[in-house]
Amino acid sequence: MGVYLSVVVPSFNEEENLPLLVEQISAALLSYVGNYEVILVDDGSTDATFAVAERLAAQDPHLRVIKFRRNYGQTAAMSAGIQHARGDVIVTMDGDLQNDPADVLRLVELIDSGYDIATGWRRKRQDGAARVFVSKIANGIMAKLMGVAVRDSGCSLKAFRASLIKNLPMYGELHRFIPALSRLAGARLAQIEVNHHPRRFGVSKYGFSRIYKVMLDILSVRMLLSFTRRPAAWHSPLTSVVLALGFLSLVAGFAADARISLPYLTVGVLWLSLAAILISWGMVGQLLASSNQRVSNYATLGATLSARVAHLRSGEDEHGNGN
């Protein structure tokens, strides 16, 4: 009997929350007809999380526990859970009871109805004002830079088609960008409102700490996306701006009075040298892409999903998507 649904729950020092969480998930999935599994990933907790999880796993055959040797962060925990998941549909959620397990089935239904990824939107967030504000700004920037409007990227409650998520890169802080990544790859994205509860026990262990880190991550993800599509061209927008600036300064230098032309010319040459360096880096990037097959795999993944979405786009509109 194959497993259809995998629920991945990364947890770090959540000994008080775990029993309740597992109970709630089991209750929520009681009516579920398919076979399911719950994967608890213990991200190197220093408290009794693993012991609690082990005890729970002994009572509940649906439960699997993965224990890390040390703390590796939320992305790593999610990635490990996803790679070990056996289901065709994978749902991720926080281990701190802030997500409502009752929402899991609603997300799974969306995947069943043809979407590739379904994300929760915590409309009524139960967190401190500062946290909510930072995450609002992050989502806004992400929407601008990526051209993808994801309402709430920080929400862990998401459902994916396994074939999609297992092929997406997962390291660093990339799990936050999965909706944007997969949307750009052409996956069909649905967003629905989900419940959000205030924390009962403990304090938040994960989170965007500083906004500038988010911006840096967004930039690098944006670049990686254009790199997977066209390995030669990831740097070209920047390079063309730099080249234009260089030529402009040169022209200005030649046109200007002899007394002040030297600084213009110097600046122009500097910009041109920067362009040369960027072009060289671009070549290095191409070299790396040509010696690696995975890059073309991602491109293919994007292409196949895009083809499907083009086929569907005419009739269907997306849930909860404002534009």
Added chain:
Amino acid sequence: MNMATVTKLKLTPPVDLSVIIPVTGRFDPPETLYASYAQALKKTGRSYEIIYVLDGPYPQISTMADRLAEAGAPVRAVGFNREFGEAACLREGTRRAIGGSILFLPAYSQIEPGAIGLVIDQLKTEDIVVASRDRKHDRPLNRLRSWGFEMLAKVAGSRYADPGCVVRAVRRRVLDEVPIQDEQHRFLPLMAELHGFRVGQVTVPQASSDARRPQHRPAVYLDVILDLFAVAFLLRFIQKPFRFFGTVGATSIVLSALLAVYLLYERQVTGVPMSDRPLLVLDALLVIVGIQLAAIGLVAEIVLFTRNDGRTHYHIDTIVEEEKTLG
């Protein structure tokens, strides 16, 4: 309930402990040192072997090892034809070692040999044990230098005292997973920690001859400091290089923007013409350096993206699951 846990084959290694002594330039009279090491090792009650790894020709040591081996002592010497460095020695020694645990010892006395037992005993609970010298009786200059080195290592993220001490006891499985990289062998504990191993630390008495010894040349320290920062970078940003390069680049660009504001202010308000000032060139240079650094960060991201073929950066300790759902 049937729990599947990964059971590892328990092979008993032929000896308990392999002692690896890299010889790179500095060594004390080998006979006396060997005698003191051998005595201390016998006292621990474990079976052991000693492997000298010679970084280049050291006839004095190789003849001694041959003589001892003929007499039946568990001593071997392997040598390189030219210098390859300490890390290469440690790698070669590890490759040849047959013990279940490995102990690195210096070819000159750094610690009281009697303390070796102390270091090995801690392996029962830890995967790797780092010795640090108790410098109570050391020369003030040496103490100052060691303190400075330790502070630098702290900045780079190392929690371990005395990074210059060669004495380390390591379980075999650590070295199977954590490669001893050139110039990074000093930070093996740090790398092991990154791989999720338990690292322990013991303070041991310093050898009296070590206290009198003048320390390394300044150039050695510069090398070590550069290595330290490389390791610190690896530890912190191995998953997100752009966070580092992007921050540095953005700082440079912000500086240039501030400078530009100042230049514009001077032109508009005080009437200093902008275009013939060297500051303008500096301003452009700052932007350019910023973009270059950021570009390096992006290339690093690409390297990471293209090179992490299926290799995970996390290490799983145990998986608990019911057996019958496996099928």
